[in-house]
Amino acid sequence: MPKSLSFRSGLGSVLFWSVISAAFIGPGTVTTCSLAGSRFGLGLLWTLAFSTLGTIVLQEAVARITIASGLSLGEVVGRSYGARSRVVAVGLVGAVALGCAAYQAGNILGAVSGLALLSDVPSTYLTALIGVSCIVLLWRGSQKLLANFLGIIVFVMGVAFAYVATQIQLSFGGLARALVLPTLPADSLVLAIGLIGTTIVPYNLFLASGIGRGQSLTEMRWGIGLAVLIGGGISMAILVSGTLLLGEFSFQIMADTLANRVGSWGRILFALGLFAAGFTSALTAPLAAAVTARSLLGWSVTSWSYRLVWLGVLAVGLTFGLLNSRPVPVIIAAQAINGVLLPVVTIFLFRAVNDSRLIPVEYRNTRLQNVAMGLVMVVTLLLGSWNIWQAIQKLLA
Structure with a gap:
């Protein structure tokens, strides 16, 4: 008999899976969503609706694999490719590590930018402080409590954005159309891919692939569904709030906009939230790359190979x-890179969740689930390919 779902276990499952939404609400989300709102209004809101549902589809498939087989996604991929598994694993580790490295640049710059809004300490010293703190916490493996605390600050910042969004006069019809009708205004392609890449975070699929052990399918599905919907709702609120910005986006202008809407505490909350989002993500991205490598290549957490990946x-x-790079362009580029890498990871997941040798028939994808996952794969592949083609044209021009 299927395990029943009580209110208490359902709430516990949502909190349990909230790590997924907390992981994708980083400085990249704040920057990309705000910039999209300020430049294109609600024109790219559909990308967040699409990527929120896409995150639910992909994370549910990953957790179902773990529940069915007792294996992580990396272990399943390794076994499903037989003699070629080592080559596939190395290639996949490289792709995920590249995506994590791209994210990490934005994470560090975002955390530094948050602290810079609160103090006059030179950015070089702030960068060094954040770097040393990350190394110590990752080496000791004691970052969980701090990450949870900072995650609460990020959530409160999200609530502030949600409050600001409710103060904006929007027609229900216009909002509904923006959520479901895909549009690509001129020069919006990189941001569109970035919005998808900052929500359906490729490394989250590996980082959380083992988190569903011990849960029933019902608990897992409710937990993932509601947790990701909350995170997606916060991202949408940030984009809507971004429509208030006048002129070019910057963290200072965003902080001033919040202060004008909710009071002076809005500026402080934004600065703390930006730092917290950056710092927690600065811990998560290196860890995710190392965990992916361990899962695919069988390394131990105490091995130098494992540590060299996150280092x-x-x-x-x-x-x-330390090079004092401008944070906003780096962050936008990082989200776009991960948006381009996303189809690669999705293809591996699609194959794994339909593998009859490893996954019992009752846990494999249904036809509808295959259509949904295929849609995510096709849309991200088309947008990513289009972006690469445009880049090649610019180089050849």
Whole structure:
């Protein structure tokens, strides 16, 4: 008999899976969503609706694999490719590590930008402080409590954005059309891919692939569904709030806009939230790259190979920070890179969740689930390919 779902277990499952929504609400989300709202109004809101549903589809498939087989996504991928598994695993580790490194640059710069709104300390010192803190916490493996605390600050910042969004006069019909009708205004392609890449975070599929052990399918589905919908709702509120911005986007202008709408505490809350989002993500991205490598290549958490992966990802972020790179362009580029990498990871997941040798028939994708996952794969592949083609044309022009 299927396990029944009580209110208490349902709420516990939502909190349990909230790590997924907390992981994708980083400085990249704040920047990309705000910039999209300020430049294109509600024209790209559909990308957040699409990517929120896409995140639910993909995370549910990953958790179902774990519940059915007792294996992580990396272990399933390794077994399903037989003799070629090592080559596939190395390639997949490289792709995920590249995506994490791209994210890490934006994470460090976002965290530094948040602190810079609160103090006059030179950014070089702030970058070094954040870098050393990340190294110590990742080496000791004691980052969970701090990440949970900072995650609460990020959530409160999200509530502030949601409050601001409700103060904007929007027609229900216009909002509904923006959510369901895909449009690509001129020069919006990179941002569109970035909005998808900052929500359906490829490395989250590996980082959370083992989190569903011990849950029933019902608990898992309710937990993932509601947790991701909350995170997606916060992203949409940030985009809607971004429509208030006048002129070019910057963190300072966004902080001033919140202060004008909710009072002076809005500026402080935005600065703390931006720092918290950056710092928690600066811990998550290197860890996710290392966990993916361990899952696919069988390394131990105490091995130097494992540590070199997260040290390398962290080093990329620190390099951009110490070079005083402009945060907004780096963050937007990072989201777009991950949006391009997303179809690669989705293809591996699609194959794994339909593998009859590893997944019992009752846990494999239904026809409808295959259509939904295929839609995510096709849309991201088309947008990513289009973006690459435009880049090649510019180089050849």
